Amino acid sequence: xxxxxxxEQTRALIAPLRGQRIALVPTMGCLHxxxxxxxRKAKSLADVVxxxxxxxxxxxxxxxxxxxxxxxxxxxxxxxxxxxxxxxxHPENLYPDNGAKVTLKVSDLSxxxxxxxxxxxxxxxxxxxxxxxxxxxPNIAIFGEKDWQQLAIIRRMVSDLHMPIEIxxxxxxxxxxxxxxSSRNRYLSPSERQQSLALSQVMHLMKNxxxxxxxxxxxxxxxxxxxxxxxxxxxxxxxxxxxxxxxxHSITPESRIFIAVKVGxxxxxDNISLKMESEITS
Ligand code: AMP
Numbered sequence: 001x002x003x004x005x006x007x008e009q010t011r012a013l014i015a016p017l018r019g020q021r022i023a024l025v026p027t028m029g030c031l032h033x034x035x036x037x038x039x040r041k042a043k044s045l046a047d048v049v050x051x052x053x054x055x056x057x058x059x060x061x062x063x064x065x066x067x068x069x070x071x072x073x074x075x076x077x078x079x080x081x082x083x084x085x086x087x088x089x090h091p092e093n094l095y096p097d098n099g100a101k102v103t104l105k106v107s108d109l110s111x112x113x114x115x116x117x118x119x120x121x122x123x124x125x126x127x128x129x130x131x132x133x134x135x136x137x138p139n140i141a142i143f144g145e146k147d148w149q150q151l152a153i154i155r156r157m158v159s160d161l162h163m164p165i166e167i168x169x170x171x172x173x174x175x176x177x178x179x180x181x182s183s184r185n186r187y188l189s190p191s192e193r194q195q196s197l198a199l200s201q202v203m204h205l206m207k208n209x210x211x212x213x214x215x216x217x218x219x220x221x222x223x224x225x226x227x228x229x230x231x232x233x234x235x236x237x238x239x240x241x242x243x244x245x246x247x248x249h250s251i252t253p254e255s256r257i258f259i260a261v262k263v264g265x266x267x268x269x270d271n272i273s274l275k276m277e278s279e280i281t282s
Contacts, residue, residue: 001081003088007135010050010089014136017086020047024138026129029053030070030183031079034173038142039083041170046140051080052089052132058100059124070183094131103127106153109245113149113258114269117235125150126157133165140166146173146180148258148271152245172270174200180270187266196263198230199270202237203257210239210251210274217249227261235260235267242273 004010014022023046025038035051042049053076060066073090080088103123109115110122133141143151155167173181178200179193188196206223210216216239223237239248242256255274260267 001077001085001088003077003090005090005092007091007094010087010135013087014048014050017048021140022046022048022050022136022138024132024136024141025049025051026132026141026143027051027053028055028069028183029076030072030186031076032173032181032183034144034146034181036079036083037173038144038170039080039085041168042140042142043084045142045168048086049084050087050089050136050138051085052091052136054089054091054094054128054132056094056124056128058095058103058127059121061118061120064118065184065187068187070186089132089136094128100127104130104157106157109149109153109156112245113236113238113240114260115149117260117267122150122153126153129154130157130161133163138165140168142168142170144173145169145171146182146270148242148256149245152243178204180268182268184266184268188263192263192266195230195232196266196268198227198232198263199259199261199268200272202226202230203259203270203272206257207272207274210255211276215250216247216255219251223257223259233262235262239274 002013004013023042025042027035055069057066104126106122106126115122143154151169158165158167179196202223205226206219209222210219227234237259239255239257241248241254243254248255251274253275256271258271260269
């Protein structure tokens with residue numbers, strides 16, 4: 001496994017591999033089983049797997065956790081090596097010293113859900129993913145469904161900007177008690193860890209209810225009432241179409257619940273499909 005720290009080194013490492021199918025798995029490090037599932041999917045779909053590890057300053061708001069974000073490179077490198085990753089791209093900084101003067105901007109899809117409380121977040125994400133795509137020029141790139149809105153926006157970026165890259169979504173990996181894995185889960189105190197179960201538990205209650213034929217507004221009201229039992233602060237709880245991200249007024253096979261909360265100071269997000277189990281094909 002090679003580790004590169006600059007775009008130039010990365011390009012030089014990739015040059016002899018062109019012609020093979022190259023997969024990119026972009027991450028911010030502090031790798032857990034969710035990231036590993038992305039790496040395994042990449043291995044199953046490509047000849048060469050490149051993992052990028054970069055805590056991208058542009059996607060963090062001023063009062064967010066950029067400085068605090070866990071950086072565990074040595075452990076991450078061991079995981080990547082064990083998983084048979086070919087190259088880790090671990091740049092120190094991808095921006096000019098005087099700041100980027102040219103960035104990408106997302107409209108519409110970023111004015112909803114996480115984009116409301118994190119107004120410049122998705123602009124930062126698409127800008128850095130675009131840089132990674134330019135440096136690595138992968139054939140495919142794997143993103144987790146945990147960050148569903150991010151995945152939808154990346155798909156749209158690739159389509160709107162005519163990028164010849166296939167975007168693959170990968171299912172959410174959860175702890176055994178249902179909490180979606182996240183590098184930020186390590187911020188949680190034991191009592192907050194307990195409270196964080198609210199997300200998956202409430203979404204499952206809502207899913208059961210919606211399958212009894214309830215309207216989405218009723219299902220959301222029911223979910224919000226239930227969340228009140230957990231003493232956490234709700235950012236949003238919505239039911240939207242998973243492809244267009246438009247609100248759904250009645251449940252369809254494309255309906256998905258999206259939730260974001262703050263448990264103490266930690267922001268957590270999650271989502272689940274409202275498809276009946278019998279409608280889920282993959
Ligand atoms: P991050 O390092 O948090 O920026 O995440 C890097 C990639 O891993 C993103 O595509 C995430 O959606 C994905 N990811 C993070 N957590 C999970 C999870 N629990 N299950 C599946 N994918 C995940």
